[in-house]
Amino acid sequence: MDKVKYVNIDGRDIPVEGEKNLLEVIRKAGIEIPTFCYVSELSTYGACRMCMVEVEGRGLQTSCSTLPEAGLKVKTNTAAVRQIRRVALELILANHERDCTSCVKSTKCKLQDLSRKLGVEQVRFRAVQKPRVVDEANPALVRNPNKCILCGDCVRMCGEVQGVGAIDFAYRGHEVVVQPAFGKNLYQVQCVYCGQCARVCPTGALTPKSETAAVWRALQDPARTVVVQIAPAVRVALGEAFGYQPGEVTTGKIVTALRMMGFSKVFDTCFAADLTVMEEGNEFIRRFKENRALPLFTSCCPAWVKYVEQFCPEMIGNLSTCKSPQQMFGAVAKGLFSREMGIRKEDMVVVSIMPCTAKKFEARRPEFRIDGAAEVDHVITTQELAQMINEHGIQFRDLQPGSLDLPLGFKTGAGVIFGASGGVMEAALRYVYEKVEGRTLESADIREVRGEAGIREAEIILGGQTFRFAVVHSLANARQVIAGIKSGERQYHFVEFMACPAGCINGAGQPVSLDQDYARSRTSGLYGADQMLQLRKVQDNPYLKELYAERLGEVGGERAHHLLHTGYTARRRMKGKSMVIVDGQAAGKLEIRVCVGTSCYLKGSQDILHHLAQYVLVKGLSDQVQVKATFCFEKCDKGPTIKVGDKVIGHCDVNKALAAVEQAVANGAGVTGRP
């Protein structure tokens, strides 16, 4: 055994036990060093200068970037240290929109908290805020640069943990701003709305977009019947907002609170999760037998789905066609259950309570509409529910637990663990195993899929074949797995993907905590709830059986397919404006579009464009023809691609292009309506 290393902190010797930096050791010693830019799950950045301490022989050092070498003598509270922290805080505050009382983040804001703790009572510097536009074009997140303190936590989260890189620093010096590329808003770029940026944002610069006002309106509209579903992860985290320990299950109190607020029916997303397992399990068994479109990717996580559409659209076929539990719930509630309740589906409002910001985006996807109306009308996060409970004045701790409504409130343990990384896979395996093997599982606990590692893989024998599966959380890991699958280095039959680290329990809609122990507690809360249930496999859910028997017919059958399945589309491109090269004015002008996206450009589309423009001018067609340089037709493998009128021409070259235009003009295109 190595000798234990010690670091001396304010006169006390503190053992170093694998901490990666001095800051962690100091915090272990019970001294809360202030930080903005230090998040243990991200790389060390060293920009906020708040964590400075005095190290004997080295002077002032940022403790986040100092290795905890044996024998260091550290003072954490010298005059110089206090002065730096205070001046740094004042400087940040001088460049901050200080409308704290009406800020969403008020009382949970790190800047506010540290200002109070460090006793900053005045800001001696000139207020230098230049108002910037608030980005709220998307349904999930609000980005308010006026509250940004440039700690870069969001940038590193998005890039390092999620591998998305939707936001980064732009400009220099005091002009620096965190924003999507080219100053676009989040809605226009490849953001997947996982909201992890908002989870780590210390201030109100990135926050989940609130929908509580719409929900209150619906609740108070007598013409509407409002039903609500509670996602699995909500029950183990909402309590934190009311002083309960993370992981403590408060489903009963939540039900009571929701009834008090006026929800007609309080249901459980776990029921829909059971339904998802049924459909997805069968989808898997079919693909597994046919050895087709494997590995199957789960599609419960909307951020992951958008990630695939955005970054690897060629793998959309691998995604399960099952809707997510949230959307299955909406489809069943409006499509089947409204009639049972005796109301028209137009009068039913479906609200979801989710740990997630991407669910807000998912609910608005055009794929998830039933007769023109959204399957799910409003999505509020766990945080928003806590706020509504407070706004209503409900004393949450004093509530008597209530029970969920039937039938859509009845679930098995399989549906509950959906909220944790590995849960979907475990739930599916509980079903698939019995279905394929035709015998009962000895234990419902499938430990192979549990754990914390970002990529977990295992194999079991299923129907005489080796069945390989993986569980992946966080999108940077997903990227790695996808690359491995593409290269053939990784071979699986079934992969569960969740965008958020540790799964939905750590979603951006949950009460904010950067303490990894919170995630652990919430996860064990879910597994505990699973243990407590008598029924833990979806195939045992009597109400589910009834639903299939009475309404849906066969599992994976036509009716079920119509209601519960969907498809996705590639969205690799940013919306780009096309550039008009020749601007014909004739009413019936012939439109020629030449793709100048990277792939086509490299294959010579610029040359085609050039010759086309020349040709049009030489032939005197500049009135009849409009030539545009445009972006991707999503046919990169067939590039260069051009479009003459409605005709798409792949593998195009100059001769082909000119011939096509000649023919189109000979056929009379562009001649009609010539002024």
Next chain:
Amino acid sequence: MCKPETMSEIVFKGRTGLHRVLICTGTGCVANGALDVYALFREQIRLQGIELVADFAELDNIARDSRALFISRSGCQGFCQMGPLVSVEPEGILYNKVQAADVKEIVEKTLLGGEVIERLLYVDPVTGQACRSQKDINFYKRQHRLVLAQCGDIDPESLAEYRAIGGYSAAEKAWVQMTPEQICQDILAAGLRGRGGGGFPTGRKWEMCRIQPGARKYIICNGDEGDPGAFMDRSVMEGNPHSVIEGMLIAARAIGADEGYVYVRAEYPLAVKRLRKACADALQAGILGDNVFNSGVRMRIQVMEGAGAFVCGEETALLASIEGERGMPRSKPPFPAQSGLWGRPTVINNVETLATVPLILRMGLERFRALGTNGSPGTKTFALTGHVANTGLIEVPFGVTLREIVMEIGGGITDKKGRIDPGGFKAVQIGGPSGGCLVKEHLDLKMDFDSLRSIGAMVGSGGLVCMNQSTCMVAVARYFMQFTQKESCGKCVLCREGTRQMLFLLDDIVEGRATPETLALLEELAGVVQKGSLCGLGKTAPNPVLSTLKYFPEEYLAHVRDKRCPAGECRQLARPEILAGQCKGCTLCGRKCPVKAITGEPRQVHVIDPGLCIRCGVCAQVCKFNAVTGFQG
């Protein structure tokens, strides 16, 4: 090993009748028309029927007693203010400010007639004496040109000329005869310290990197010289690019690197071009490439243009920039020698440091150590600018005094109108926006790393800006703060927000809004930014403020308490007034005033309305009777 020879010694050895005309084609001289002068020389020589040699290699083809003319272009000779510079050898005549029209006369009178053209000689501004050659000019006489010696002597684009004066012999020795340990030890023993500002012992840096495990290491030359007014590195890169490459080769051998980058400011296109050519020529000659000096070892060098940010001169930001990332510094440790470019051990040296390395190996440690002081051996280049008679690029041994540089090489301080003013010295800003000011009491301070550090200043990049009595030191501090706050990368709070707030406080001071609290806050903030910033840029950004506060507290006080600028430079504090006794009522000031703030009937005393006046100073400039006062402190 023998002393590096000069081109003249080589060219004229065993020859009679040969002339050499050397035209400085450094950026300054080119801007003043040196390329036209060069072209005209060639034409005139052709017209006069003189045999012309334009390439060093051709010299071997002419007879020993040929009366040919060898014409060559050199890099910067340093006396940029007097360019274009033309030397005629072997006579050693130096003509300055040569224009196209002078060329014919030089060819006819000097080359053919052996006559010196007096009007093209440099005239000493103090003694009024014409100086025939470099040796006679104080600007050169007091210098010791070591790194710059070849810069103004050889054709920077000629590998042959560089090799003729012994170039690459040091690299060859390092690769063929020396072990990496030996090289590190020799450079450490020579006492070479980094010329980029910090003065860290180069040998120790190399040794730190050498002992790191890992098959791949990198050597990087930092040519991102960004200080306003500094151009030492540019001159070396433009004037003697091979010396930089050779230094990198030696460093590569010492640390075990097989790849190198020269990171050059994109604003130095000529340096980029010449370095690229030097790399290509060296590659072709087998000096760089897969088999360096037949060692079987590979070494390649790429020239990379900078990303246009001042902060990229900071080594960790420079690394990020080469990696294709945003140029932002990161915390040290780990130091680049441990984990640098792409996480591999990397040495980053400044241009001048690397250019000194081959000279040390060629001249020997003892001779190098004999120059300069014990703690700072060798020489240092400085860019001498500001209110001084001779401006330009200079090189002196460490340990000369500020007085020698300013008064002798610089020829003394000049006043507002450019005349030498013996009592005019106020301060010298050393090290640009990261440096501090040196004042009268420092005139006899030895200029070396340790002496400067002892008074809280630093050698820095080597910019020396001389200032006379008409300079407002608060305005100087504000100028540099404006620069650094703009060039902050924006990463760390103290630098990003702190420099901006310091600028606002300085604005308050020079515009008359300051209170005593402003001064206290400025001093506190400057101290915090200095102590707490992430990188060198932030840590040194307050230096101009802190040093002017230290040496010129009364000037700050005058601005704050009396709302008065003693140097008369801060216009917002001016209280212009027309002296009734002197005003003749000529109406000129009233007509020139851009805001119609001056009223008065012809031949009557005029009056300035202080509410309307924008303190532009036009009235004082145009008044023929010196009737407008209040613009002087």
